[in-house]
Amino acid sequence: MTETLSPTTxxxxxREALLDAAESLFSELGIQASSLRxxxxxxxxxxxxxxxxxxxxxxxxxxxxxxxxxxxNEQRLRLLEACDLTADDAVEQVLNAFLSPLLRMSRExxxxxxxxxxxxxxxxxxxSEEVREMLLEEIGEVVRRFTEALGRILSPLPxxxxxxxxxxxxxxxxxxxxxxxxxxxxxxxxxQPSNPDEALRFMIPFLAAGLRxxxxx
Amino acid sequence: MTETLSPTTxxxxxREALLDAAESLFSELGIQASSLRxxxxxxxxxxxxxxxxxxxxxxxxxxxxxxxxxxxNEQRLRLLEACDLTADDAVEQVLNAFLSPLLRMSRExxxxxxxxxxxxxxxxxxxSEEVREMLLEEIGEVVRRFTEALGRILSPLPxxxxxxxxxxxxxxxxxxxxxxxxxxxxxxxxxQPSNPDEALRFMIPFLAAGLRxxxxx
DNA sequence: GTCTATATAGCGATAGAC
DNA sequence: GTCTATCGCTATATAGAC
Numbered sequence: 363m364t365e366t367l368s369p370t371t372x373x374x375x376x377r378e379a380l381l382d383a384a385e386s387l388f389s390e391l392g393i394q395a396s397s398l399r400x401x402x403x404x405x406x407x408x409x410x411x412x413x414x415x416x417x418x419x420x421x422x423x424x425x426x427x428x429x430x431x432x433x434x435n436e437q438r439l440r441l442l443e444a445c446d447l448t449a450d451d452a453v454e455q456v457l458n459a460f461l462s463p464l465l466r467m468s469r470e471x472x473x474x475x476x477x478x479x480x481x482x483x484x485x486x487x488x489x490s491e492e493v494r495e496m497l498l499e500e501i502g503e504v505v506r507r508f509t510e511a512l513g514r515i516l517s518p519l520p521x522x523x524x525x526x527x528x529x530x531x532x533x534x535x536x537x538x539x540x541x542x543x544x545x546x547x548x549x550x551x552x553x554q555p556s557n558p559d560e561a562l563r564f565m566i567p568f569l570a571a572g573l574r575x576x577x578x579x
Numbered sequence: 580m581t582e583t584l585s586p587t588t589x590x591x592x593x594r595e596a597l598l599d600a601a602e603s604l605f606s607e608l609g610i611q612a613s614s615l616r617x618x619x620x621x622x623x624x625x626x627x628x629x630x631x632x633x634x635x636x637x638x639x640x641x642x643x644x645x646x647x648x649x650x651x652n653e654q655r656l657r658l659l660e661a662c663d664l665t666a667d668d669a670v671e672q673v674l675n676a677f678l679s680p681l682l683r684m685s686r687e688x689x690x691x692x693x694x695x696x697x698x699x700x701x702x703x704x705x706x707s708e709e710v711r712e713m714l715l716e717e718i719g720e721v722v723r724r725f726t727e728a729l730g731r732i733l734s735p736l737p738x739x740x741x742x743x744x745x746x747x748x749x750x751x752x753x754x755x756x757x758x759x760x761x762x763x764x765x766x767x768x769x770x771q772p773s774n775p776d777e778a779l780r781f782m783i784p785f786l787a788a789g790l791r792x793x794x795x796x
Numbered sequence: 797g798t799c800t801a802t803a804t805a806g807c808g809a810t811a812g813a814c
Numbered sequence: 815g816t817c818t819a820t821c822g823c824t825a826t827a828t829a830g831a832c
Contacts, residue, residue: 398827537749544711
């Protein structure tokens, strides 16, 4: 009976192996430079398996992102709801709610998720229109909710300046997760961006100070 | 006589046309996705011309970057030397010296240079090891000089925290020039990142406040 | 569902005529 | 210096056997 009610172990394994292999390769080489041949080889699967499971390379790309983004966004919204927006450190709380789920992905599972953090940082800059639109679709609601919360805390900051500042927050965050290797190397090990606690410890005060700066005349 | 002493007009034109075409295509599609066929077609040149003038695609990439980075870095260092590091707004002055030359490139020439700003923003995130190493080579001296100046102004900020904060500055700046289109669209025209004055007006106070935040315990 | 084999197209690079 | 023609390779995608 079971073989008709649920996919066999092999089915699940191949699909997941393809997602894992694609995620790590996308993170290392970028999406475009990762060929289906390299992905299926790393996954120990056949070249045609990608088209069977995901239809096309683009289908695989979407699946790689949505697999991680769904739980990530849920966690962000859960943390946001737990924030006290009237507290003195409300800005810090909200920044932490947005940043820590992504940065802490590296801790929760031995491997794979850290690749995803780097991939996410790069994805915002992807030249491919499709990738960027798909991404905005996936995180649009979260961005809207966080923008609203920060707008209320920072009131009466004008909307224009709020959007500019959130743009800088996104840039600093994306750069940190995408180029952590560069900072570690450039600082000769003094900075350890792969440690989420250290990254949050420095990032949140910096960004909070920027967000709270006086309104530009 | 002249034809033996200097390159003919055609020679120069082909070389420059290739650089212009490559710059705009790299900016639109990314480096890897820009084929030599597409570049030479846009330049109105022959496919083989790239290999004649630059030896390879990598040679073309290097030439595209160094053509703009040499004058850009000279201007940055010139502005840095004109900063008063003891003034109250020393941080703002140094940030302006680093940021404005890149952001203002769009003003100085009608087209082409703005593509380069976007290309620069993306380049830091390029998956290709070669591109990133070449870039560090080209801007290493400038980064060293600006790090030293900001370290002196922000003294006694610990070196570790200084490097982290400069990392955030780089992220915000890169994201702004690379994803200006996204902010313009997302803000429904309220923010105009293609206007260098507006970008600097909001970016410098934000980053200066972050850099001057109290030392993290 | 997984495999082999292949279709179709594009890539960077080079040789050699002009 | 510029051109055409082509080599050798890789890409995504698919058809059909098992």
